[in-house]
Amino acid sequence: MTKRTVILDVDTGHDDAVAIMMAGRSRTLRLDAVTVTAGNQTLDKTLRNTLNVCSALSLKVPVYPGMRGPLLRPLEPAPLIHGESGLDGPKFPECTLESRKEHAAVFLARRIMKAPAGTITVVATGPLSNIAMALLLEPSIAKRMRELVIMGGAVGWGNITPAAEYNSYADPEAARIVYASGASITLIPLDVTRTVTLTKERLAHLSRIPGKGAELFTASMTCYSAACAKYIGESASMHDPCCIAWLEKPDLFTTEKKFVSVETEGTLTRGATVVDHTGVLKKDPNARIALTIDAQRFWDLLEAALQRYQMLA
Numbered sequence: 376m377t378k379r380t381v382i383l384d385v386d387t388g389h390d391d392a393v394a395i396m397m398a399g400r401s402r403t404l405r406l407d408a409v410t411v412t413a414g415n416q417t418l419d420k421t422l423r424n425t426l427n428v429c430s431a432l433s434l435k436v437p438v439y440p441g442m443r444g445p446l447l448r449p450l451e452p453a454p455l456i457h458g459e460s461g462l463d464g465p466k467f468p469e470c471t472l473e474s475r476k477e478h479a480a481v482f483l484a485r486r487i488m489k490a491p492a493g494t495i496t497v498v499a500t501g502p503l504s505n506i507a508m509a510l511l512l513e514p515s516i517a518k519r520m521r522e523l524v525i526m527g528g529a530v531g532w533g534n535i536t537p538a539a540e541y542n543s544y545a546d547p548e549a550a551r552i553v554y555a556s557g558a559s560i561t562l563i564p565l566d567v568t569r570t571v572t573l574t575k576e577r578l579a580h581l582s583r584i585p586g587k588g589a590e591l592f593t594a595s596m597t598c599y600s601a602a603c604a605k606y607i608g609e610s611a612s613m614h615d616p617c618c619i620a621w622l623e624k625p626d627l628f629t630t631e632k633k634f635v636s637v638e639t640e641g642t643l644t645r646g647a648t649v650v651d652h653t654g655v656l657k658k659d660p661n662a663r664i665a666l667t668i669d670a671q672r673f674w675d676l677l678e679a680a681l682q683r684y685q686m687l688a
């Protein structure tokens with residue numbers, strides 16, 4: 376079976392790292408490239424974290440540096456959750472991998488325009504700054520992407536403010552541009568991802584899998600879990616990896632197609648994801664929105680992904 380070609384756009388942090396891990400040795404996905412944006416931490420840190428993860432997992436994929444911040448606003452990193460490095464916990468050896476020189480947005484536009492239409496899937500697990508910039512450079516990529524899977528938004532309450540999820544809050548203008556682009560969007564919102572939480576027992580179970588994948592997962596999730604418990608009183612949620620689960624096993628999810636946009640003017644509501652549940656705006660749906668996930672089957676997928684790194688001693 377031909378693997379599906381995927382580009383990951385990340386702001387590597389802890390859950391982005393797990394998404395890279397799942398995609399890196401997927402049986403059904405071919406990780407074509409990784410583009411990096413500022414978000415959880417500054418671009419220098421998210422880029423270094425991404426290179427370290429790819430190097431530690433021996434993933435031979437090109438990594439492209441992108442936006443140093445949101446389109447119009449100052450960057451607001453998330454050090455409480457992801458630490459000063461953006462990926463506190465794992466200890467990496469000196470990284471020998473280097474990023475490409477081409478800007479991520481330019482790469483995305485060039486790669487999607489050059490590939491046959493409908494063959495590239497993009498997964499965005501950070502602020503949408505790179506994706507929006509690529510769309511501004513080359514609007515026609517919207518219809519050429521096979522699918523744009525986005526971890527972001529909160530239909531209910533947020534995690535960075537009562538109204539907004541972090542990725543949407545960080546660059547709401549970028550999100551507004553992306554949702555209006557005409558791309559085939561699948562939105563995996565916080566309402567779904569926060570239901571996939573890592574318990575101590577499950578972490579202990581996964582930590583017993585031999586190999587670099589489980590080793591990196593354990594070191595990063597131990598730190599991430601402690602920060603989530605301390606600062607938000609929640610268990611560690613598998614936000615970004617849910618996007619990979621969608622691509623590998625869409626039947627884990629229930630979804631609905633609705634019109635969605637993002638608030639850019641509000642103070643209390645900056646970055647809020649506004650879903651037109653009843654069609655009152657009379658606008659065609661522009662996104663498939665995930666409603667639920669079968670969390671147990673997600674964990675089966677993740678465990679299988681970690682086991683594929685066993686040969687990597």
Ligand code: RIB
Pocket residue numbers: 386388389390391414415500501502526534540541542565614615
């Ligand atoms: O709100 C969760 C999202 O914000 C995740 O993608 C996490 O990595 C941060 O980027």
Ligand code: CA
Pocket residue numbers: 385386387388390391415500501615
């Ligand atoms: Ca992220």
